[in-house]
Amino acid sequence: MSSHAKAAAQFIKNTERTAWHDQALFFVRQKRDNVAKNIDEWEVLRTKASQIKEHTVSNLEHYLTTFEKNAKANGIQVHWASDADEHNKIVAEIIENHKAKKLVKSKSMLTEECELNHFLEENGTEVVETDLGERIMQFLKLPPSHIVLPAIHVKRQEVAEIFNKEIHTDANNSDPAYLTQAARMHLREKFIEADISMTGVNFAVAEEGAFVVCTNEGNADMGTSFANVHIASMGIEKLVPNYESLGIFTRLLARSATGQPITTYTAHYKKPAKGKEIHIILVDNNRTEILKDKDHSNMLKCIRCGACMNTCPVYRRTGGYSYSYFIPGPLGINLSMLKEPKKHSGNVSACSLCYSCSNVCPAKIDLAEQIYKWRQDLDKYGEADPMKKMVVKGMKKVMGSPGLFYAAIKSGRLINHMPRFMVYNGLNDWGKGREMPVIALKTFNEMWKKGEVRSNESSKNK
Amino acid sequence: MNSREKILKKIKSFPIEKTPMPKFDVKAIASEDRIEAFKQSVKVVGGQAVMLKDYGTIDNLVTVLFPDVKRIATNLEGINCATENPDNFSMASMLNGVDVGIVEGHFGVVENGAVWVTQAMKHKALYFISEALIVILDADQLVETMHEAYKREEVYGDYEYGCFISGPSKTADIEQALVIGAHGAKAVTIVLT
Missing domain, CATH: 3.40.50.10420 (NagB/RpiA/CoA transferase-like)
Known part of the structure; x- marks a missing residue:
């Protein structure tokens, strides 16, 4: 778990306050949208x-x-x-x-x-x-x-x-x-x-x-x-x-x-x-030093308006103190990495890559694109999650072999029928605080082979 | 090597591709009735803009709009209701408690209700410490946007302090609830002459 996720766990304990914080900031975001639209x-x-x-x-x-x-x-x-x-x-x-x-x-x-x-x-x-x-x-x-x-x-x-x-x-x-x-x-x-x-x-x-x-x-x-x-x-x-x-x-x-x-x-x-x-x-x-760094020198365009924070779904729901740097949100993630990457690399996981920050920035800073770049280097800063690393290695192997891939899909469907305690436990991060999606009974590939896939046009004509 | 040299040397030490300055050719929509549009913008930012002709004189306007005030400060001539000329004060703090301050503006900006003022008095505190601020402005001196505002010669003039004032002082720092009157004037009235 990243340092941001750990700190955020504290903030979101109070669900009422989390919702209030989220709404207060989204209200500011909407005010911004209204005036921007009028120009x-x-x-x-x-x-x-x-x-x-x-x-x-x-x-x-x-x-x-x-x-x-x-x-x-x-x-x-x-x-x-x-x-x-x-x-x-x-x-x-x-x-x-x-x-x-x-x-x-x-x-x-x-x-x-x-x-x-x-x-x-x-x-x-x-x-x-x-x-x-x-x-x-x-x-x-x-x-x-x-x-x-x-x-x-x-x-x-x-x-x-x-x-x-x-x-x-x-x-x-x-x-x-x-x-x-x-x-x-x-x-x-x-x-x-x-x-x-x-x-x-x-x-x-x-x-x-x-x-x-x-x-x-x-x-x-x-x-x-x-x-x-x-x-x-x-x-x-x-x-x-x-x-x-x-x-x-x-x-x-x-x-x-x-x-x-x-x-x-x-x-x-x-x-x-x-x-x-x-x-x-x-x-x-x-x-x-930032000026020297081609990938990130755009950060020097910032006029400190805070629009990237107000729009950020992660910032709105986790608050400023969940970040390890004194400036939070998409702006803070990037500035903290430029300051002390080893100390602050936990912040780069505080992003859903929705790119909303890049879209509202008045100086058109590529905030989300830069966060994506930092993530490619996480291993260098010692922040890469060992569990995720292992999963990704396994995925690579499975995806590289069609036989393994289809076998995995078949066995994956078993999850639908597993008792809750086997799916929702400490080992499965995806099952924390949310319901797992139901895995489809037939894959697209199976449907295609049986001629069950129709285009929108042909289904309309029928 | 001092820090100035250190910083400049560092900037010079790596090649950066120089990019050109863009052209200032932004096209903005013009309002049909500048005065009406300006009045509306002033209202949006929490102030009010009125026509002097509706009141006759500044003295009458002050009596009508601010009937119960005691201290009226201005260094402008011909305002009989003024109780004090702040230029006679040795210290800015003597302005604490002024009810109405009366000043002049150079031009107004239609898109945001702002008025450009440059310090034309001994203590600029008058702009902020007055509970209510009256800004006298020539109705012909309105520009549409900030682009035009920054082309006006008054912005390039020889002043110490200049400010675009847009409505009364405000804050929303407590739970995003808007409160008028944080530190500066609680009411701003633009009087169009």
Whole structure:
């Protein structure tokens, strides 16, 4: 059994919650479908988005240096980090230079990747996540289970409970409007008191030396409105050449993510205000390695909308924590394999190869095709199931010999008449949690030979 | 070697086939009545768009739409109902508690109800901290899609901060239940002049 299947077994124990999780995410998927259907040029947009990213990634040196030059000319301070450690040290240094104590953060999967919060807290900085879902997860001391909807697996009663403990709301009031208002008041204070505001980056625009941060809550904008120092962290793949490219991406991002026509705030940071500072950290942390890998370099096109998770039948029914990497779903399966294949190879079995992720991806990343490729190499990573390996070896022998093949089919029919305990037991994975199909009494071959097979046309004529 | 050089050297060290930039020739459907379509889009994202002519003046509009408010902040001239000019505040935090903020937008986008604003005041907090935000917009300045939006000269202008604001602040982080008013304005009214 793969590590994903083992972890998922925990999640699916609570069937009611599994069904609720599945439906909540499928609802988001349907909202995406509805808005996508209303745009005739949707497929054109996806193709262009894919081409723009491909062009940018294939000219990455040019666009990185162009962005750096223009951002500096705008008064933005540009830093480069090879890995997570260096990124965290740069942030810590900026904090120290300003003798800062309080930091507010808007959502950033890159800082999750770098495990920044933990690092800063150990160094005595107060780190406050300001996205509502992220704040809930921070209170619960758990990582997000989805990249766009961090607390999608948490029930409202659990939010009421933790808010009661942390910010003294009424423990019996789990109304989302009430809880959101309480968080608004609580975080308003944090925004106003903050010394430093951190944000992620959705798009960095090379020709303009500007970067764009998208939120619905306005938490990134609130943060940067009060703190005098703004630190933005971005993976080097977040570049786009120009504003015209954003004409494509801003049409795709929110529609793919939540089914909205655009995020409430699409903020463009171009220059620091008088007396303020903007720092941007360009982070590699393995991205140049992905660039080298022809089979998987498409992963650098990702705009982190989460559509692949919302549509994935395995993610919806097993939740974010069943995956061994901090990013789950089809995106996480691929990124985790690019990071540490031996550690994360259990994730590649969390896929039914339905290819739905590839079909909804706004940047047309071949997510499922790549998962299929990883599976061909499972033996290399020590994850291949010995039982399945044996079965496949046996199958090869049987399929290679017609005599054995027909004998096997005949004996296979016996399963229909076997007592349940012989079919549904620990040895038969296919019989776990589901009924076995009834095996047909006659094979196609037998029917064909007896002339019992008729085409649709001839049966209609009769 | 510093990290900048290390990263750039690594990128240069392996051959990648350079692909061209695609053409920006996306054809989108145009609406028959831009103003009506824009109003509809603003409604979809949780805001409202009204015609100034239906109210006469901004002062009257504020009295009618927000009858019980105390603090009305703007640095725009000719708005008599304003109780304060935030440009006189030394700190952005002094804007905490503003009921209505009144600002100007450059142009609106029909497909998503967004309005492009660039910081035209001392504290950009006004855009977000106001309980209700009023954005004054010339009704002739509407574009159909984001493609046209990113061709407008105002987007390329000399600003520190620019933003497409589409309706009020919102979240659905608790059980996917939509709640208006996460951190930013709880109501956004676009006034078309």
